[in-house]
Amino acid sequence: MPPMLDCEAVMRQLWDFLDEELTPARMGAIREHLSLCEPCQSHTDFERAFLTALSEARSSEPIPSALKDRVMEALRREGFVDVS
Amino acid sequence: MTALTRDAQFASEALPRLEDVARFARSLTRDESDADDLVQETYLRAYRSWSSYEPGTDCRRWLFTICRNVFLRSREREQRVVARENPELETLAAVAVAVAADRSGYGDLFTTVDLAPAIHRALADLPEPFRHAVELVDVNDLTYDAAAEVLGVPIGTIRSRLFRGRRLMQESLMDHARDAGLTTAGGDGLLGEQR
Numbered sequence: 001m002p003p004m005l006d007c008e009a010v011m012r013q014l015w016d017f018l019d020e021e022l023t024p025a026r027m028g029a030i031r032e033h034l035s036l037c038e039p040c041q042s043h044t045d046f047e048r049a050f051l052t053a054l055s056e057a058r059s060s061e062p063i064p065s066a067l068k069d070r071v072m073e074a075l076r077r078e079g080f081v082d083v084s
Numbered sequence: 085m086t087a088l089t090r091d092a093q094f095a096s097e098a099l100p101r102l103e104d105v106a107r108f109a110r111s112l113t114r115d116e117s118d119a120d121d122l123v124q125e126t127y128l129r130a131y132r133s134w135s136s137y138e139p140g141t142d143c144r145r146w147l148f149t150i151c152r153n154v155f156l157r158s159r160e161r162e163q164r165v166v167a168r169e170n171p172e173l174e175t176l177a178a179v180a181v182a183v184a185a186d187r188s189g190y191g192d193l194f195t196t197v198d199l200a201p202a203i204h205r206a207l208a209d210l211p212e213p214f215r216h217a218v219e220l221v222d223v224n225d226l227t228y229d230a231a232a233e234v235l236g237v238p239i240g241t242i243r244s245r246l247f248r249g250r251r252l253m254q255e256s257l258m259d260h261a262r263d264a265g266l267t268t269a270g271g272d273g274l275l276g277e278q279r
Binding site: 008011012013014015016019021042043046047049050051052053054055056057058062063067068070071074075078079080081082083 | 087088091092094095102103106107120123124127128131132171172174175176178179182183185186191192193194195199200203204207218221222223225227228243246247250253254257
């Protein structure tokens with residue numbers, strides 16, 4: 001069994017972990033560390049909450065219909081036929 | 085492929101992404117009028133080069149790449165990267181923000197307070213290379229690999245820009261929390277705009 005990761009090694013890869021950009025083995029090793037290390041779990045919770053807040057803050061402001069009309073008109077001039 | 089088939093594919097795959105492209109264009113230009121020009125040019129180029137798109141693949145990623153390329157050409161030069169090329173040190177810097185937040189009573193800030201307006205401001209205030217990375221990965225849910233392709237940079241550069249952008253935003257949001265009195269130092273308190 002590989003040695004357990006230390007806190008610094010885990011924290012160095014925290015963003016990669018939260019973005020699920022690591023190998024399955026590395027993801028598993030970090031999950032194992034977090035399950036046993038309250039301070040690292042706390043930092044992880046903080047960063048995950050930040051990412052969630054950022055994702056939820058995505059603008060839901062609708063794009064004006066004038067822009068859609070403008071793009072469609074430009075496409076029609078290019079030969080586009082809207083068959084939908 | 086007939087012209088009608090091509091147009092039907094374009095209508096079903098590219099046109100539904102108009103709002104995503106428009107938001108991305110606004111994040112690039114930071115100007116509504118320029119963004120609208122960019123969206124129109126992006127769709128014209130996409131339509132002209134539709135034969136190079138592989139149906140069923142990630143159309144949004146393909147459109148974002150065109151949009152970014154048109155934007156860069158319109159400015160005739162690419163902004164040079166200013167991020168440190170050390171993503172892991174940037175990650176540790178963000179962890180330091182988390183530690184400081186916890187010690188000063190802001191540990192629950194992102195789960196107890198509606199920060200959406202402050203997040204929009206903090207994102208808009210980010211310097212360009214960092215803002216683009218955060219917009220693509222955190223707002224539009226692209227992978228590192230997809231964001232690197234859209235921006236035409238190595239994946240390590242995306243990580244550096246993304247991680248620095250996140251850290252700068254967190255620092256900005258902490259400043260906002262303090263300035264707005266959302267919490268008291270030491271964690272006693274107050275949390276004005278509770279969710």
